[in-house]
Amino acid sequence: MSSPRNDTPCLAQGLTVAFGAQRVLDDLAWALPAGRVVGLLGRNGAGKTTLIETLLGLREPTAGHASLFGQPSMTLDDDARARVGYVPQRSDLFEWMTADQLLAYFGSFYPRWNTAKVDGLMSRWDVARDKPIGRLSGGQQQRLSIIRALAHEPELLVLDEPVASLDPAARRDFLGELVDQVMDRSTTIVFSTHILSDLERVALDVAFLSGGKIALHAPLDELLDSSVRLGGVPADIRRFVGEHGLQPISHDAGGPVIARGRDAAAMPPATPTVSVDRATLEDLFLALTA
Amino acid sequence: MSQPHPQSVARILAAPWHQRRNAGSLWGVALVMALCFAAPVGLLAWHWLVAAGRSDDPLLAGAFRSFWIGVAALLVAGWAMLVGNVLQQNHPTITRLVPHHAGQLRLALLVAWALASLAAAALPGFAFDAPLAWACGVAATLALLAACLRWPLLLLGGIVSPFVVSWLTTRYGPATFIDAVWQLWADHRALATGIVVTAGAAILVATVRGGDARHLAAYDSRQRLRQGVMTPRPGDGHVSACSRYGGIGGLAVHGRPYAWWMARILARRDASVASRLLLGFGPATHWVTRIHESVLFVIVSSGICAAIVVLAAFLGQDLRGVLPWLSFSLLTGASTPALQAAAQLHRTRSEQALLVLLPGVPRGARLNRWLAWQMSATFIVAAMGGFALAGALDVFAETLTPGVVESAAGGMTAGIAVALLPQVAWQWRNWSRLRGGSGKEFLPSFAPFALGGTAMLLHLWAGVGYMPIGLALSAASAGFCAWRWWRMGSEPTALPIGRWA
Numbered sequence: 001m002s003s004p005r006n007d008t009p010c011l012a013q014g015l016t017v018a019f020g021a022q023r024v025l026d027d028l029a030w031a032l033p034a035g036r037v038v039g040l041l042g043r044n045g046a047g048k049t050t051l052i053e054t055l056l057g058l059r060e061p062t063a064g065h066a067s068l069f070g071q072p073s074m075t076l077d078d079d080a081r082a083r084v085g086y087v088p089q090r091s092d093l094f095e096w097m098t099a100d101q102l103l104a105y106f107g108s109f110y111p112r113w114n115t116a117k118v119d120g121l122m123s124r125w126d127v128a129r130d131k132p133i134g135r136l137s138g139g140q141q142q143r144l145s146i147i148r149a150l151a152h153e154p155e156l157l158v159l160d161e162p163v164a165s166l167d168p169a170a171r172r173d174f175l176g177e178l179v180d181q182v183m184d185r186s187t188t189i190v191f192s193t194h195i196l197s198d199l200e201r202v203a204l205d206v207a208f209l210s211g212g213k214i215a216l217h218a219p220l221d222e223l224l225d226s227s228v229r230l231g232g233v234p235a236d237i238r239r240f241v242g243e244h245g246l247q248p249i250s251h252d253a254g255g256p257v258i259a260r261g262r263d264a265a266a267m268p269p270a271t272p273t274v275s276v277d278r279a280t281l282e283d284l285f286l287a288l289t290a
Numbered sequence: 291m292s293q294p295h296p297q298s299v300a301r302i303l304a305a306p307w308h309q310r311r312n313a314g315s316l317w318g319v320a321l322v323m324a325l326c327f328a329a330p331v332g333l334l335a336w337h338w339l340v341a342a343g344r345s346d347d348p349l350l351a352g353a354f355r356s357f358w359i360g361v362a363a364l365l366v367a368g369w370a371m372l373v374g375n376v377l378q379q380n381h382p383t384i385t386r387l388v389p390h391h392a393g394q395l396r397l398a399l400l401v402a403w404a405l406a407s408l409a410a411a412a413l414p415g416f417a418f419d420a421p422l423a424w425a426c427g428v429a430a431t432l433a434l435l436a437a438c439l440r441w442p443l444l445l446l447g448g449i450v451s452p453f454v455v456s457w458l459t460t461r462y463g464p465a466t467f468i469d470a471v472w473q474l475w476a477d478h479r480a481l482a483t484g485i486v487v488t489a490g491a492a493i494l495v496a497t498v499r500g501g502d503a504r505h506l507a508a509y510d511s512r513q514r515l516r517q518g519v520m521t522p523r524p525g526d527g528h529v530s531a532c533s534r535y536g537g538i539g540g541l542a543v544h545g546r547p548y549a550w551w552m553a554r555i556l557a558r559r560d561a562s563v564a565s566r567l568l569l570g571f572g573p574a575t576h577w578v579t580r581i582h583e584s585v586l587f588v589i590v591s592s593g594i595c596a597a598i599v600v601l602a603a604f605l606g607q608d609l610r611g612v613l614p615w616l617s618f619s620l621l622t623g624a625s626t627p628a629l630q631a632a633a634q635l636h637r638t639r640s641e642q643a644l645l646v647l648l649p650g651v652p653r654g655a656r657l658n659r660w661l662a663w664q665m666s667a668t669f670i671v672a673a674m675g676g677f678a679l680a681g682a683l684d685v686f687a688e689t690l691t692p693g694v695v696e697s698a699a700g701g702m703t704a705g706i707a708v709a710l711l712p713q714v715a716w717q718w719r720n721w722s723r724l725r726g727g728s729g730k731e732f733l734p735s736f737a738p739f740a741l742g743g744t745a746m747l748l749h750l751w752a753g754v755g756y757m758p759i760g761l762a763l764s765a766a767s768a769g770f771c772a773w774r775w776w777r778m779g780s781e782p783t784a785l786p787i788g789r790w791a
Binding site: 053056057058059060074075076078079081082084086088090093094096097101104105106108109110111 | 548549552553556559561563566569570572573640641643644646647648649650651653654722782783786789
């Protein structure tokens with residue numbers, strides 16, 4: 001396996017973050033491929049935000065290191081920082097500014113600022129320009145936060161639960177914008193969310209965070225095509241898994257077993273004792289983040 | 291079928307009087323206690339060092355006096371905290387919905403009041419051979435304090451009362467006035483006790499409201515008033531400092547100069563990174579807000595000075611002795627917000643996470659040191675402004691009545707003055723480890739008083755001049771800052787503040 005190149009948008013090696021005795025990230029290794037949309041999935045408290053903050057250099061790791069575009073996250077130069085966009089979980093930031101002031105403020109720092117794109121999104125997403133951010137609705141604040149992160153046309157866009165406050169229509173608009181961003185500029189996007197249907201709509205890859213590690217990072221389509229849900233008596237399922245060379249992901253004795261095959265296209269046929277269905281993203285989420 | 295109460299609600303209903311505890315660690319309480327007793331312990335230690343075994347040593351008498359002052363301060367602080375908590379729990383809706391809520395709150399107040407009064411009778415009462423007088427005095431004081439917290443307009447009476455006492459003592463002579471009060475007490479002891487007990491209990495009962503329509507209306511009108519003050523007028527074109535970021539209570543007026551400055555900086559494409567970065571920290575820590583607050587403070591203080599001089603002229607009395615006290619207030623008032631600015635930085639740490647990702651914003655040692663210099667400059671300018679104002683007021687007071695500064699305030703302003711500049715050390719923190727909302731953050735605000743009080747005691751009782759004390763403290767502070775400057779070179783990046791705490 002070849003080692004990641006220096007321009008890998010985001011790379012983590014042996015990343016460990018501990019709060020006291022609790023290790024939130026534990027020797028985590030992860031490389032984000034360029035030009036991909038990666039959905040970061042994990043249960044509440046799994047450490048998604050901690051991982052994102054550590055990758056961006058906002059939090060010191062206890063051990064290991066993270067880098068963006070080949071530079072250590074803690075000491076990014078101006079050029080690397082101009083290539084990164086970040087939407088934090090909280091969107092009620094800079095409450096004392098108006099939307100226009102916020103955009104002017106951030107625009108003054110970046111060498112490139114797409115005013116036409118900002119104006120277009122502001123009117124299309126109906127964000128009040130002259131109202132203090134503190135008085136915008138949660139959805140409007142979140143839209144503004146996304147516009148701010150997109151305006152300098154970053155090469156790496158990191159979004160921490162960006163759609164939590166958006167209604168379905170706004171979510172659809174936002175996802176469309178993400179797709180455009182990837183199509184037009186080959187932007188690498190990583191976003192954490194709990195809304196799996198959104199993720200299925202835009203993500204090319206999914207990464208599951210569990211036990212402080214990336215339990216699995218794979219192309220979404222390939223993962224869904226190669227994963228099956230097996231139902232039946234445990235002994236029959238075990239025999240079935242062995243016969244078809246499947247790799248079990250979950251070992252829940254009481255419920256269905258999720259397993260991955262070697263060949264994405266081929267789905268083993270059901271038998272009288274074992275039922276076989278395509279696994280959904282929800283099945284995989286439950287199995288991989290248990 | 292009705293839903294059973296969730297466990298948390300059931301617990302609240304089962305214990306409706308459950309006291310709200312102050313959030314955070316016990317550091318704040320420990321700190322207040324330490325500060326209350328720092329002076330007596332220090333004086334006692336000084337006594338043992340320089341005059342052990344001498345019972346007529348003024349240091350010993352000072353330690354004794356300052357111990358009782360510490361006890362009184364502790365009692366008042368504890369009582370104010372209790373009453374504040376009770377008033378916070380006395381929300382009209384909770385009071386209406388939770389059975390016996392108001393009754394239990396009243397009971398809590400009355401029991402604490404009675405215990406404090408009994409403690410006063412038992413400790414200083416027997417020590418000074420007047421238990422009933424001490425119990426009544428403490429009971430009356432605590433009841434009045436509770437009333438002032440419940441009806442803040444009564445605080446005006448608290449402001450006026452020193453003037454009235456000053457006027458009375460000037461007119462009749464201090465000894466005569468105190469004798470008259472004691473005589474009145476001796477003649478009508480039972481009646482006075484009855485009045486204090488009845489009126490005090492009535493005040494405490496009235497302090498807690500019953501959740502009726504009037505309570506709700508009063509609560510609503512207070513909320514409207516607060517919102518009205520905090521919200522800018524439509525069409526102002528400026529944005530208020532929101533309560534989360536505001537310097538003094540989030541008053542809308544405090545956001546306007548900051549908003550003006552922000553508009554000015556945003557309009558200039560060539561504005562420096564430092565000036566833009568400071569904007570991102572929010573209004574509370576910005577030097578424009580500090581200047582604005584100081585100007586407002588000076589205007590209010592000047593008005594009070596003028597009123598005192600006019601009042602003195604009108605009454606034909608010498609109330610000008612109050613001016614040195616005002617100069618002390620000016621000095622501390624001008625510098626305290628700047629001392630709290632470091633803690634205010636913590637409020638915008640989520641914004642700071644975005645700021646450090648901006649191109650051009652320094653990182654590492656450069657950012658750590660820049661932030662320290664920035665905060666130091668703001669503090670030093672504020673402190674120097676306070677010095678200038680306090681000095682001017684002292685000179686004015688001396689012009690009116692020579693010698694009044696020393697006789698009225700005992701050189702207190704000078705004591706604080708020498709203790710103030712060394713506080714610049716607080717601006718050289720390990721920013722990434724700075725905790726917000728911790729009791730330890732009281733320390734910068736209290737430190738000038740503790741250090742200033744110690745300097746004053748050293749000056750008054752040990753005869754050490756203010757100049758050597760100031761020089762020694764400044765040298766220690768400068769040494770500390772230099773050491774921190776060096777340490778900052780290897781510390782994590784300052785922003786977001788407290789992320790490593």
